[in-house]
Amino acid sequence: MGLGAFHRAHQAWYTAADPAWGIAAYTFRNTELPQLLTRQGGLFSLLVRDETGDRVETVGSIARAHPGADTRQWLADVASPEVALITLTVTEAGYTVPEPGADSAVSRLVAGLLERFHANAAPITLVPCDNLADNGEVLRAVLRKVCQQPAFAEWVEHEVAIAGTVVDRITPATTERDVRTVQDLTGRWDLTTVVTEPFTEWQIAGTFPRGRPEWERAGAQVVEDIGTYQQRKLWILNAAHSLLAYTGLARGHTTVAEAADDPVLGELTESWWDTAAAYLPVSPAEITDYRRRLRDRFAAPGIRHLLSQIAADGSHKIPVRILPVLHRERARGRLPHSAVAGLAAWLAYLRGSEVRDTRAAELTPLAHTANPAQRVLATIDPALGDDRELLTAIDAELRVLT
Numbered sequence: 001m002g003l004g005a006f007h008r009a010h011q012a013w014y015t016a017a018d019p020a021w022g023i024a025a026y027t028f029r030n031t032e033l034p035q036l037l038t039r040q041g042g043l044f045s046l047l048v049r050d051e052t053g054d055r056v057e058t059v060g061s062i063a064r065a066h067p068g069a070d071t072r073q074w075l076a077d078v079a080s081p082e083v084a085l086i087t088l089t090v091t092e093a094g095y096t097v098p099e100p101g102a103d104s105a106v107s108r109l110v111a112g113l114l115e116r117f118h119a120n121a122a123p124i125t126l127v128p129c130d131n132l133a134d135n136g137e138v139l140r141a142v143l144r145k146v147c148q149q150p151a152f153a154e155w156v157e158h159e160v161a162i163a164g165t166v167v168d169r170i171t172p173a174t175t176e177r178d179v180r181t182v183q184d185l186t187g188r189w190d191l192t193t194v195v196t197e198p199f200t201e202w203q204i205a206g207t208f209p210r211g212r213p214e215w216e217r218a219g220a221q222v223v224e225d226i227g228t229y230q231q232r233k234l235w236i237l238n239a240a241h242s243l244l245a246y247t248g249l250a251r252g253h254t255t256v257a258e259a260a261d262d263p264v265l266g267e268l269t270e271s272w273w274d275t276a277a278a279y280l281p282v283s284p285a286e287i288t289d290y291r292r293r294l295r296d297r298f299a300a301p302g303i304r305h306l307l308s309q310i311a312a313d314g315s316h317k318i319p320v321r322i323l324p325v326l327h328r329e330r331a332r333g334r335l336p337h338s339a340v341a342g343l344a345a346w347l348a349y350l351r352g353s354e355v356r357d358t359r360a361a362e363l364t365p366l367a368h369t370a371n372p373a374q375r376v377l378a379t380i381d382p383a384l385g386d387d388r389e390l391l392t393a394i395d396a397e398l399r400v401l402t
């Protein structure tokens with residue numbers, strides 16, 4: 001569920017390593033992509049790009065692609081006992097309890113599970129692959145709120161397993177230039193092209209009563225506990241992305257590579273990494289290596305990762321990327337400048353004209369008030385709304401920016 005660029009660069013690519021399995025893929029809103037993929041027999045081009053050049057892999061794990069609005073097919077697929085698992089890539093904002101009657105990722109998922117419950121009640125595993133802390137537990141909590149009918153709720157609780165995952169592969173939105181590159185390399189004009197880096201990781205913790213592809217063939221790691229992997233990824237990689245996105249946009253940059261190359265922002269990123277690393281239960285050598293690789297990944301030529309793409313939905317991202325470390329720092333009486341600068345730049349973004357956030361209607365008026373730090377932070381994290389020293393520092397930084 002959710003056939004965006006990342007699903008194709010990551011889960012579809014891992015699944016291709018085990019040809020015994022295939023994917024029935026569902027977009028959320030996009031109707032063109034399933035048509036294109038159907039015309040191509042599900043095949044799409046993965047343009048893998050690094051400093052040594054470009055190569056194209058043709059990925060063949062998508063057996064069928066459907067628009068999400070094809071409800072009849074969706075219900076039939078989720079009800080089919082042949083379907084062993086459902087991956088979700090529906091963005092961080094997709095994991096919310098829907099308003100009654102609203103169409104959302106969760107409402108579609110629950111409708112499918114209800115169909116399966118009535119059809120055969122075969123167990124199934126859900127595999128959320130979005131950048132959330134404890135993505136499996138978040139999804140479980142949402143399902144508990146939505147699945148009210150007692151017998152169904154009982155079945156969901158005991159027969160619907162939910163894996164926890166940490167996913168990593170930098171996959172920017174595809175541009176026409178990428179499509180042209182694929183044409184130059186293969187002769188094919190493929191509008192379903194996805195561009196990505198060679199680096200990829202997937203840690204998974206969970207049970208799969210109906211089996212699963214052997215993703216390990218492509219390097220996935222099945223682990224007991226994803227907690228440390230998750231903190232390392234969200235606090236080091238994703239937090240730096242969000243800091244660079246807001247501070248980079250404020251300084252006139254467009255891509256991650258440009259922002260990371262700005263000496264001021266390079267220093268800010270290193271300072272954040274020093275701060276966050278102190279709370280990670282991993283060895284200094286591992287963190288040093290992780291940081292070294294990230295510097296290279298962020299600087300990768302040809303991966304045009306737009307800051308505006310990363311900046312979207314900060315209200316969902318900041319609480320899992322930056323605030324956990326900030327809380328730990330505040331508990332020790334410390335005020336990390338990198339976090340203050342990042343949050344101030346986020347407020348400046350919320351004051352701008354191109355805000356993309358599912359909570360924009362609520363947050364942008366607050367960002368324009370006389371005490372923006374207090375009003376916005378109190379909304380996303382009430383505990384920070386009382387922290388005078390922090391709020392004063394963020395407001396002061398914001399005044400410099402705007």
Ligand SMILES: NC(=O)c1ccc[n+]([C@@H]2O[C@H](COP(=O)([O-])OP(=O)(O)OC[C@H]3O[C@@H](n4cnc5c(N)ncnc54)[C@H](O)[C@@H]3O)[C@@H](O)[C@H]2O)c1
Pocket residue numbers: 001002003004005006007027028029030089090091092093094104105129130131132167168169170171172173
């Ligand atoms: N792109 C990356 O580098 C990357 C890496 C790791 C994890 N991810 C995860 O994958 C997600 C998708 O990234 P992408 O690059 O594929 O983006 P994308 O824009 O290509 O695709 C987004 C997908 O989410 C769906 N979607 C968007 N808003 C939704 C909503 N409110 N409810 C339900 N579905 C919704 C879209 O229809 C689409 O299928 C990210 O939000 C992140 O959690 C991405």
Ligand SMILES: O=P(O)(O)OC[C@@H](O)[C@@H](O)[C@H](O)[C@H](O)CO
Pocket residue numbers: 092131167168169170171237238241242309310
């Ligand atoms: O995809 P998002 O919107 O959750 O976040 C933007 C980036 O930080 C993210 O996509 C990273 O590139 C990715 O998490 C790397 O694996």
